[in-house]
Amino acid sequence: MTTPPVPSAPPFGRALCAMVTPFTAEGALDLDGAQRLAGRLVTGGCDGLVLSGTTGESPTTTDAEKSALVRAVREAVGAGVSILAGIGTADTLHSVELARAAEKAGADALLAVAPYYSRPPQDAIEAHFRELADASSLPLALYDIPGRTGVRIEPETMIRLAGHPRIVAVKDCAYDLMGTQKVLSRTDLAFYTGCDEYVLALYALGGAGYISTVANVIPRHFRSVIDTFDAGDTAEAARLQQRALPLTELMTASGLPGAVTAKALLGRLDLPSGPVRAPLRPAERRTTDQLLTAYEELTA
Template sequence: MSRRGTDFAGLSVAIVTPFKDGGKVDVDTLKQQIEFQIAAGTNCLVPCGTTGESPTLTHPEHERVISETIQAVAGRCKVMAGTGSNSTNEAISLSEWAAKEGADATLQVAPYYNKPSQEGFYQHFKAISESVDVPHCIYNIPGRTGKNIEPETIARIAECKNMVMVKEATGSLDQASQVLSLTDLTLLSGDDSLTLPLLSVGGEGVVSVVGNLVPQDMIALVNAFRDGNVAEAQRLHMQLFPLCRDLLGINSNPIPVKAAMRELGRDSGELRLPMVQLTAAELDFLRKTLGTYGLLKEGVAV
């Protein structure tokens, strides 16, 4: 089956939003992180997702981070702007801004908290697709939104124009397989540790958190599998697995990844409430994980 959205295959990185001076958006550090990703060969950057602390960004900040990212990238990789909302009108408004600024696509999280019916999901995504003429990625993460977009609903949404991808973060290979069998959407893993399993059933890549730290390793994993070198892909999966598990397991995203970036000298590590810093025990555990991976040696970034 020929799939839509394959231009976004490979590694997309859900980049953090750096803050400094008590919570101001740190554009200079954002630009440094963008250059780091482009140098690594990352295919697509995803600003203002969960990892970018979008729930705590004001609307002007949200728009600014998207605009600054697009301008800094300057066409050297793709930009998939996080513009989803539990308000359809708000999602359309943010998506219109991203499209106007030159985003290559938008990431549309399932409406959260208000828990719409399956028909409500369909109408939400349909309205976005008809209002904003850029490619869109459906983001299904029931662990955060409170409700699953069922495969049959995703199949209906896939019939809407401009809906070309799905970021699959249900943790279910059965769901992913159903979506792939029912649609021609490009499926991207929304869980770093499940990237290889999802590639094995037909996924095309990952929207990654751990890619903030080691994008080259995630690119190598995807490329190895794509090239038919399954043994190498499995080796990289096992190498990456503890880092993926701990970044997303010891506390809520993006608390651990921002702490890791601070340890590596690449971010202030500032968070916005209600996110708070790791406990001393959690930070010690994270440092051990970074050390085992080879990113830290005696507390110093390698």
């Protein structure tokens, strides 16, 4: 009987947070708040932080703000925490510029969505990601979120891209477990779920971990899900995953973007957040009250 191979360590750790971008009350970038929030998340068990992603309101932050955010968070958390910089735009050349700027600012890796709005075919999407991977020396994670971009990174495209030495991971928000398993079975790509309700499910299928929006407020809880699973107590891991469902549903499936709900709850907890930028609008008081109640019930 042969011993199965030991899986390689995930490239960015297992527990990552898709961090909000804190703003001041006037709407300016709050670098002090970003540093304080990043420190809390790392203390709460996060191995890495994703900056300027969907939850980080990347469409409404400037290129200079994105670089400043990476530099500030790197200063706050030190060298032992993975920082992934979101560089995805609808413009390949712009994304290339952001990749180079993120590397210069101190990011460890890049995260990029498929080009949105123009809906390019799969060969163009593949070429886009290859150009981004060649633009710097940093590893690249593909971000598959067709609900926002309007286009899939199809499994066969991922399988081809896995041959590139710097394309190492996927943030999976496609809600396609069949396709995910196909890529997992045929490549070494590290899959991180970006859907909090799938943290345990994808991890149990061989995923690397998660990039969580809800972890902005409960970083320790989802870390405990995967730690408990690793310890062999699958029933308790399932209980912990299900226990987080009410808050997860309110934050990610209530019809409001995660940036809105995460900032609303962080604000009520007196943690760095600030307003969202237009066209997003702040959550109503009733929604924020519901979020706080779910949070208190989970953490009681």
